[in-house]
Amino acid sequence: MQLQLLTYLDAVSKQENAQPAGVLYFNLNEPIESSSKNETAEEIEKKIRKEFKMAGLVLADVRVFRMMDKNLKQGYSEIIPVSVLKGDEIGKKSSVATKEQFQILQKYIIKTIKDISKDILSGKIEIKPYYKNKKVPCEYCKYKSICMFDKNKFGNEYNYVPKLPKEQVWENMEKEIKEEKGM
Numbered sequence: 677m678q679l680q681l682l683t684y685l686d687a688v689s690k691q692e693n694a695q696p697a698g699v700l701y702f703n704l705n706e707p708i709e710s711s712s713k714n715e716t717a718e719e720i721e722k723k724i725r726k727e728f729k730m731a732g733l734v735l736a737d738v739r740v741f742r743m744m745d746k747n748l749k750q751g752y753s754e755i756i757p758v759s760v761l762k763g764d765e766i767g768k769k770s771s772v773a774t775k776e777q778f779q780i781l782q783k784y785i786i787k788t789i790k791d792i793s794k795d796i797l798s799g800k801i802e803i804k805p806y807y808k809n810k811k812v813p814c815e816y817c818k819y820k821s822i823c824m825f826d827k828n829k830f831g832n833e834y835n836y837v838p839k840l841p842k843e844q845v846w847e848n849m850e851k852e853i854k855e856e857k858g859m
């Protein structure tokens with residue numbers, strides 16, 4: 677899903693010669709919130725809105741934040757994954773990327789799609805779900821009964837994804853792009 681979104685972002689920005697301001701998504705499931713008798717309708721609505729807060733990456737520019745969230749002055753946005761500190765500094769927990777990082781991301785997506793396509797065409801179709809932060813995608817997967825992945829069976833192995841600092845992830849992506857170009 678994230679790959680589809682990012683591919684779309686890449687296509688649109690090239691077609692329109694535009695610069696990405698962010699790539700955001702949220703869960704379409706209708707949230708069910710528990711509430712106490714004392715809570716006002718406004719408070720309940722606030723809780724529900726919180727469930728719809730978007731995840732993703734936003735361009736590291738406070739002006740862009742405020743174009744996306746008109747009510748954001750300081751503190752955490754209720755809509756996008758960013759916060760603004762005093763003096764309009766970007767909060768440390770904000771999920772942001774610079775213009776250059778978005779360019780890296782766009783190139784890396786294209787590289788990833790090419791790599792996957794080559795693998796499929798060369799017959800590499802092994803079942804290898806990711807394992808990251810003790811999480812696996814199989815838990816809620818609809819295709820479990822078809823793929824029959826079972827870690828306890830011989831030859832079934834996870835693709836272990838290490839938890840790396842963000843800076844390291846950006847560096848690795850940039851390195852791989854350069855390597856592909858033979859730089």
Ligand code: SF4
Pocket residue numbers: 803804805813814815817818819820823824825
């Ligand atoms: S159950 Fe199978 S298809 Fe689904 S995520 Fe796991 S390995 Fe992939």
